[in-house]
Amino acid sequence: MNATAKYRATIAVLAAVALFALSRPIQSAAGSKPVSTGSRVADTNASPIYGVTVPVGFRQWELIAPSQEAGSLNELRAKLGNDVAMKAYRKGSLPFPDGTILAKVAWKRVSSADYDAALGAPQGFVPGAATTLQFMVKDSKRYASTGGWGFGRFINGKPVDEAQHEACFACHAAHAKEHDFVFTQYAP
């Protein structure tokens, strides 16, 4: 094979690799984007204390599990995880690695007229108005004093006040310490 033929062969192989690689779906790319953890103290979109912001593309992350909170909040929730989180959940090992981000998306729990008609009884419930977004960001150095986790709670895209954020870690430490401070288990 002469030099020109070698170049041509190399080009052909690289072109094939490039075409194959480009043909792969990119939808989960949003899940791998780094979250801004609000290094700008003046960022009004970052949570107090922790500086956590709403991660780009989080709504497209995979589902960890749904849940329900009855009582006065009366919500349906979905817990979603970024790629780092899902790998850790599937591996089943704790603690979660740095880079893990967990999302809790909450909606009012409302009756579904369609479901109720189908079921013949008032027993179908679906998401109504969106209420809160909550995130846990693992960064063992930055958040060393709170189990490695930073917290952010948002209503209409804006973080709630400092008092609410002060309550996050105390509750997680009291009731979920044995799961690396995370309540949610993966629902297979």
Place this chain on the structure above:
Amino acid sequence: MNATAKYRATIAVLAAVALFALSRPIQSAAGSKPVSTGSRVADTNASPIYGVTVPVGFRQWELIAPSQEAGSLNELRAKLGNDVAMKAYRKGSLPFPDGTILAKVAWKRVSSADYDAALGAPQGFVPGAATTLQFMVKDSKRYASTGGWGFGRFINGKPVDEAQHEACFACHAAHAKEHDFVFTQYAP
């Protein structure tokens, strides 16, 4: 630029493209795999009537919405959609295009001791044992007589009987015809 230099330049560009492309995440690839719709009549893993099988990788699909069914089933559910489904939901147009697959993953709704302790009241509910998997597959030609949808309901990975599958379309036609026979709305 001589011929050799041109080849070298081409190789450099292709190598860069290939490296970039290969660095993209592939996690959602499972969501784009075609579902086997059970052309083999003897496939015991395919649903009666429709020949729908459990799509590979469906658990990694994006969340459409959670839901709850009270009553004797007492379940929490999550509706997931493949890439075609999610594009259609986000676009907001009906009918869903061919290739849409919707998944309903159901679990028993059970109390969470951790949540109840955190909430100070018995009002936290999470997924317990997995119960059923259900799928709707859009193929307007193959399933022309049932609104373009094929149905599959599975327990422990095996399809339930023909009688149960006969009930699918009648109920969707009676109560969700105005949404292209789909009950579930996207929860933003």
